[in-house]
Amino acid sequence: MARLMDTSSPAVPASVPPLEPVGLHIRRTVSLAFPVVLARAGMVGIFTADTIMVGHYGSAELAYLALGIAIQSIFLLMSIGLLQGTMILASQAYGASDWREAGAAWRAGLYHAVALGVVFGIICVLGEPLLLLIGQPAELAAGGGGVSRAFGLSMPALLIYICSSYFLESIQRPRVGMYIMFGANFLNVGLNMVLIYGLPGFVEPMGAVGAAAATAVTRWAIALTVLAYILTLPWRDGEDPFGVRFRAARWWLEARRLGGKIGRRFRQQGIGMAVLMALDAAAFQTLILMAGYLGDTELAAYHIVVNAMILILMMAIGCSSATSVRVGNAIGRNDPLNLRRAGWVGIGLGAALVTPFAALAMLVPGFIAGIYTGEAAVIEVASVTFLVAGLILTVDAAVATTIGALRGAGDVWPTMLRFIGSFYLIGIPSGYLLAFEVGLGAPGLLMGLGAAIYVAFVLLVFRFRVVSHLPLKRA
Template sequence: MARPLDPVSAPAAPASVWPLDSFALHIKRTLTLAFPVVLARAGMVGIFTADTIMVGHYGAGELAFLALGIAIQSVFLLMSIGLLQGTMILASQAYGASDFRAAGAAWRAGLYHAVLLGIVFGIICALGEPLLLAIGQSPELAAGGGGVSLAFGLSMPGLLIYICSSYFLESIQRPRVGMYIMAAANLLNIALNGFFIYGLAGWSEPMGAVGAAVATALTRWFFAAAILAYIFSMVWREGEDPFGLRVKLLRWWAEARRLGASTGRRLRAQGTGMAVMMALDAAAFQTLILMAGYLGEKELAAYHVVVNAMILVLMMAIGCSSATSVRVGNAIGRDDAPNMRRAGWVGIGLGACFVLPFALLALILPGGVAALYTSDPAVIEIARTTFLVAGIVLVVDGAVATTIGALRGAGDVWPTMIRFIGSFWLVGVPTGYVMAFEMGFGAPGLLMGLGSAIYIAFALLIFRFRKVAHMPLKRV
């Protein structure tokens, strides 16, 4: 079995047995785990970024279709990702306690949930056009966005299978697998985008935004197959089966269902709060995107460009957040309170540092960044002003992401969710509406509302982690 990055190969010991590691050692261990996770998470958003850039140069109208299609799937996707984070919590704490069978059981239970959620939410995505019409979008935008949503929905099970499996591999200190798979997936997606978005003479007709969604759907099934192939090959490659993967194929799904009723209860207990938090967070984000749609096609396209760029940058902080969750969970599994606290604080600081250079870039060259996404002068001008707001928000947003990761690793779900979501719905969305419509700031005003929520959430969550870090440790 691969050598772990943290001292978790021995059974859990009393906290007094574990030495307090230096900040330098914590930074090194977090970066060692976070770097491939950051690249893997950035790779996932990189697929959407390539879609946005390639569709943006195809036409501003198609970019608006893509934004609405993504908005429909985002709420359901993030709800599913939140639930599947229970896999990370259970597997990382089990791995920290050297309970490898329990870590494997967490993955199989998560996989069962991933398939079922993917089917249900894929069907919902297929209803994108009537959903967009119901919330007041124009028939043209609803038809274009609905076609994009349908294509995305066809690949929802594959995406969730990959996400659940990557959480498991990260929890058992094998984060590089997802990094390599995502690198290949991005190259495949760009090639498929060229074929489906623009078409090839004599081979295919241009499909615009729908073509980008079809390319992404095919890419999702590719990386799902790749990560499953790696996990199931671990047994014969390493000659041992500590995670209990050696199950006959015909019995495997039945055992996964059984785990869905046992380990799955614990997974849902931890994941439900994260699912609610991420769903409501996504709903707040997408509500602001829908508001941008009411401002007009150009405002919607510009706001989508800025939000996409922010999410791409924040993948570094989110990757650090996942690494922080794993390291906090490992420390709790081995009953190591001092290093649990230090791992959390180091992760929070690194999350802010990761995004700082990009925040400065957004402040210094906002127009240049916007021009990477689109050649439409009106969209670039709106995005330029909006990027200035993003530069003020990004660093704190990175710290918020890693603070949530530290709290997630500790199993603190519902209190975190209430603080985070309350900030967005009670402050962010209303403020965004007032700034954009009542005060006339347009797309930049929507992001001002988002920024106000992020600053409030940061203050609330930092105080929460400080409290949780001094509570008695408890494995969930």
């Protein structure tokens, strides 16, 4: 049992622990964040490989891929938001040395992952009529719908993996997800080479749909792998402290009630994050759809820049997850001083990690765009858009890690209102005005997004300052 325990997360002490040095907080956050960063980057790496390989196949196919991703993104991010209830409950339980509750949080998340995956997967299968309904041209709707259909068939698998990776990170086993995602990227690239470009005499070229099909197979592979790891923990450890051993009767009874009592607590924490991420995705994808109205070239360029931004921001997302876990652990052991320091250190690290890449986006935008596509018109638009991205990335990283700190503290709805309000009241209106009325195109859309990010940063940092001084309470 001793080796399961995080030495930085002792059982609840009789008195408030002393404030730890900043250097120690940095080392602990980095040690947890590093494998999480690589795991998150691996997830986005799959989409990046799809984008690059489809981009060299043709700009029209890249536009199809962008629309297909846009459909699934809203439902996917909403599901990810709900599943973060696993991280909140499991990390706080782990900080309090409540192993069984940490395992129960994973099982509750797993039941929700399967249910959401089936429902949202069916919606993604209906991608083409959805795109036609919102006014996309018939050709774009058909191509994007085919991509969405392939993604929809693997939605349950992806959510199972995400829920399980949150659990492993919460119990200080983040390297598992990192190793799984390394293998997943190799598998995805190999399948892409066959399904996107075809195999003469055996497989016809499938373009964007082939990339989505390759990703679907990869998702099922990572889901089965992570389940195999968690379910065999009792055999490797010689005991079952987290209660993850499969027992059909118990699991079936819990599944029928979606986790029972802890399932209700899971939803109380996760629903707010689900709404936040769904509205965030809706705002984000609204800008993608606006780019579609600007034409294939603008859409392809905008998609390239957004994909590169997301890949860079995976460092901040990994730091955000690590910060969330460390804040949650501090709450579990009733440690307000180190809760605050863990939060501020995480926010600073997230911004610092991304800053060099923000500088590169401004210094060599054409080179980065050329990695994704060889079409001169797309590179020209993407290069200007990358200049805007360079001004946004550092602040966006700070926003992501601030949300992680607030999530670990269980602050959901106030965070959601501040973050989403910034996007809907500022981001979308200003993006529309700059792109269409002023005529700036794709760079204008990203400028609107940047305005929302700057406002959200101010609001959320002030919110964490308030929350971190409130009395501690487990979710």
